[in-house]
Amino acid sequence: KAGVTQTPRYLIKTRGQQVTLSCSPISGHRSVSWYQQTPGQGLQFLFEYFSETQRNKGNFPGRFSGRQFSNSRSEMNVSTLELGDSALYLCASSLGAGANVLTFGAGSRLTVL
Amino acid sequence: EDQVTQSPEALRLQEGESSSLNCSYTVSGLRGLFWYRQDPGKGPEFLFTLYSAGEEKEKERLKATLTKKESFLHITAPKPEDSATYLCAVRGGGADGLTFGKGTHLIIQP
Numbered sequence: 001k002a003g004v005t006q007t008p009r010y011l012i013k014t015r016g017q018q019v020t021l022s023c024s025p026i027s028g029h030r031s032v033s034w035y036q037q038t039p040g041q042g043l044q045f046l047f048e049y050f051s052e053t054q055r056n057k058g059n060f061p062g063r064f065s066g067r068q069f070s071n072s073r074s075e076m077n078v079s080t081l082e083l084g085d086s087a088l089y090l091c092a093s094s095l096g097a098g099a100n101v102l103t104f105g106a107g108s109r110l111t112v113l
Numbered sequence: 114e115d116q117v118t119q120s121p122e123a124l125r126l127q128e129g130e131s132s133s134l135n136c137s138y139t140v141s142g143l144r145g146l147f148w149y150r151q152d153p154g155k156g157p158e159f160l161f162t163l164y165s166a167g168e169e170k171e172k173e174r175l176k177a178t179l180t181k182k183e184s185f186l187h188i189t190a191p192k193p194e195d196s197a198t199y200l201c202a203v204r205g206g207g208a209d210g211l212t213f214g215k216g217t218h219l220i221i222q223p
Binding site: 035090105 | 144145147149154155156157158159162200202204209210211212213214215216
């Protein structure tokens, strides 16, 4: 059974650019959540999608957005990148909305120069 | 606002030396407390879910316990392959995803 797949694994951007990250959940999982991981703040919740609808959103500025497609795949976008956006972005999938057991992908490591 | 504090930040043990990791939490309406393990370059891997005070769960050398204010992850006779960062998280009554602690970086020396 394939796990959660995130692409790209590594990317480097400059300030002001935008970035799109992709997440393919485990087959049959309909909920996708996104988390930002930094050494200083640890893992912080970004948003959760279920059946193409954003169900919850964390305390992040509007530059962070996401969407979910009918096949449950999800993308997140960060516009007008800032140095502080450098982080590991983790996607997690689960069977249903608000499910307690999350299966994480390996993450996309974003470096903003 | 839900909060999770883990201690110690880092812990170095000899192989076979048992110890415990602490997770203190404040949450409005606990819907679950979770332990994850994260290896370098990988995403967190689910270990346990605990729902109510007094609950305990075990998996190989790991045992997780829960009280009304904290959880402990007990590691018995650890091996070098148990070296990882252990993360604690809670889901509260709100709908804001999981709130994670900053983790305990555990190193088991052979």
